[in-house]
Amino acid sequence: MRLQYSTNIRIVEMTCTGNIDHRVILGAFEEGADGVFVAGCMEGDCHFLKGNIRARKRVNAVKKLLDEIGVGGDRLEMYNLSSAQGARFAEIANEMTARIKELGPNPLKEAGISNNLKGGDVT
Amino acid sequence: MNYLSKLHQTLDSGKFAVTAEIGPPKHSSAEGIMHHCDMLKNHVDATNITDCQTAIVRMSSIAAGVHIKKGGIEPIIQMTCRDRNRIAMQSDLMGAYSLGMRNVLCLAGDHQRFGNHPGSKNVYDIDSMQLIYLLRQMRDEKKFFSGEEIKEHQPEFYIGAVANPFADPFEFRVDRLEKKVEAGAQFIQTQCIFDMERFERFMELVRERGIDQRVHILAGVTPLKSWRAAQYIQTGVAGMMVPDSLIERLKNAEDPKKEGVNICVEDIKHIKENIKGVHGVHIMAIAWEEVVPEIVERTGLFPRPV
Amino acid sequence: MIIAQQKPIQEIAEMIAEYKKVAFIGCAGCVTVCLSGGEKETEILATAMRIKRKLEGNPLETVTHTATRQCDPEYVEALEDVIKDVDAVVSLACGVGVQYLAERFDNWIVPALNTNFAGGSREHGVWEENCGMCGNCILDKTGGICPIVRCSKSILNGPCGGSQNGKCEIDKEVDCAWQLIYERMKKMGKLEKLMEIEPPKDWSTSRDGGPRKSVREDVMIG
Structure with a gap:
């Protein structure tokens, strides 16, 4: 089965959405991502029982933070689908792409992306 | 026997006492309370003067008490532990005594969260139990709260306290009342009684322990104006109980205000005739002071004794 | 332990609005355990501030570090190298840590947390005052x-x-x-x-x- 979905999606694989850290998502935006969607397993189907449920809570917290810092929480979304739902994945990818196109590019790009201002950890 | 106040004399001579309540205004004119004072003066033995009740800033209880006294009613100064530390309390108590105040009601006070200054800091340096105890110590042992001797002119108040039969844990309420009597409370005013059955159970326990022989209990009653008021108290006020039947009765009444007064009159008669150990009523006609004379007259408590 | 909670982003942002290079100093003590000022929270806050400031056209350079404890002069001393060339310091410690930093360093030190109470954990994510x-x-x-x-x-x-x-x-x-x-x-x-x-x-x-x-x-x- 070959399905078409937007080519502008870059997939970052994780062992479980339960592994998602606020920093990973924020980092993606800081590096210039226009939008991020977190694709977790169906609720109730998590191999680690509650990984996807916890991920959703974290995603919601980051959405709030994105609103507060001016990036906009709408650029981040969590979806639940199983690995067998290829068509659903394509649909979500297209849906999210459409949403982000509507929102326009990551406002940080307009502000000029440059990572050299990031001091990083000194320890 | 020297009586500390007229209320003391009334109660100790075995007469059924009637007290009411006057809430000081949210401004600095005494005109309103003087009006209430005129209305009540022939019908009550004394009136409580609330101390920023529900934590809303109002004229000071002591200042309002001075006005009321001039107007011809013996005041019962309420003093909460919420707003004063032990220094301010003693200072105010001595000042109040010098101004002719003779009765003090000790209470914890509603939490400031309910009032118009929810961001204020509460004090609760001492609690109501300790206030009772310390007031007695001031009077009987001539000592400040710290234990230091009061050389002369110690305030000699008739000490009152409150009891709430409708708060929990129910079985400890009688214990706590007894504790207050041990501490030095001489008269007790109860929270508004709407659930008569529970109040009767409470009084049964009080009598079993003989507490009614050691303290004068005044049953708190409140005439209700509407079923909405009753429902609000039932659901919105902690430590109060209103049976559904009461709400229904007000709801079905042709004239709810009249019915509210009828209920209050019935309750007082019931308490006076059937509940042993109760030595008076405390009528809390909240924002409805003008109805008190009618209630007193209809319950056969008029004219007042002494 | 001491339970603390992060202040609103906007409030912290206003405290450091005039500074270009800011150190965000976490604490590995109580506030790490109550998830308000540990290494992770320090990095999240620094990243969020960088993004916010860039969007406002006032880019911020950040340095992050998490001290073993900010309430101990020994560990505060060790922050000298981290702090020496920044304009301001955001402390993600309790009020004690903030004061220890302010006492030791001449930088402008501001708090990122509200220190709430001495308490314990009731369930993950819920803390309650007990003492x-x-x-x-x-x-x-x-x-x-x-x-x-x-x-x-x-x-x-x-x-x-x-x-x-x-x-x-x-x-x-x-x-x-x-x-x-x-x-x-x-x-x-x-x-x-x-x-x-x-x-x-x-x-x-x-x-x-x-x-x-x-x-x-x-x-x-x-």
Whole structure:
């Protein structure tokens, strides 16, 4: 089965959405991502029982933070689908792409992306 | 026997006492309370003067008490532990005594969260139990709260306290009342009684322990104006109980205000005739002071004794 | 432990609005355990601030570091290298840590957290105040439940008339400490202890006595 979905999606694989850290998502935006969607397993189907449920809570917290810092929480979304739902994945990818196109590019790009201002950890 | 106040004399001579309540205004004119004072003066033995009740800033209880006294009613100064530390309390108590105040009601006070200054800091340096105890110590042992001797002119108040039969844990309420009597409370005013059955159970326990022989209990009653008021108290006020039947009765009444007064009159008669150990009523006609004379007259408590 | 909570982003942003290079200093003590000022929270806050500032056209350079403890001069001293060339420091420690930094360094030091209370963890993500730090423990008299801080009126001879169905008058979600004390004393067969009138508390050992100091001469060096 070959399905078409937007080519502008870059997939970052994780062992479980339960592994998602606020920093990973924020980092993606800081590096210039226009939008991020977190694709977790169906609720109730998590191999680690509650990984996807916890991920959703974290995603919601980051959405709030994105609103507060001016990036906009709408650029981040969590979806639940199983690995067998290829068509659903394509649909979500297209849906999210459409949403982000509507929102326009990551406002940080307009502000000029440059990572050299990031001091990083000194320890 | 020297009586500390007229209320003391009334109660100790075995007469059924009637007290009411006057809430000081949210401004600095005494005109309103003087009006209430005129209305009540022939019908009550004394009136409580609330101390920023529900934590809303109002004229000071002591200042309002001075006005009321001039107007011809013996005041019962309420003093909460919420707003004063032990220094301010003693200072105010001595000042109040010098101004002719003779009765003090000790209470914890509603939490400031309910009032118009929810961001204020509460004090609760001492609690109501300790206030009772310390007031007695001031009077009987001539000592400040710290234990230091009061050389002369110690305030000699008739000490009152409150009891709430409708708060929990129910079985400890009688214990706590007894504790207050041990501490030095001489008269007790109860929270508004709407659930008569529970109040009767409470009084049964009080009598079993003989507490009614050691303290004068005044049953708190409140005439209700509407079923909405009753429902609000039932659901919105902690430590109060209103049976559904009461709400229904007000709801079905042709004239709810009249019915509210009828209920209050019935309750007082019931308490006076059937509940042993109760030595008076405390009528809390909240924002409805003008109805008190009618209630007193209809319950056969008029004219007042002494 | 000390329970703290991060201040709103906007409030922190305003504190450092005029500075270009800012160090975000976390603390590996209590605030790491209560998830408000550890390494992770420090990095999230620094990243969020960088993004926010860039969007505002006022880019921010950040340095992040998490000290072992900010309430100990030994670890504060070690921050010198991290802090030396920044314009300001955001401390993600409790109020103690913020003050230790301000005492040691001449940089502008601001707090990222509100220090809430001394408490413990009830479940993951829920912390509750349990100790009023009054300096004169009375838990032996109250069955191990503190009325100083768990009763909204700090009543020592409770419960007051606002206790109903086991809850406090201030909120139906708040347990009445005196109901808990009553139940505990009943269970332990010690109800008669509650009949004793607890005398007024000497608050001079609490905050009311001024800043407190605790000294153990036997462990002092030198």
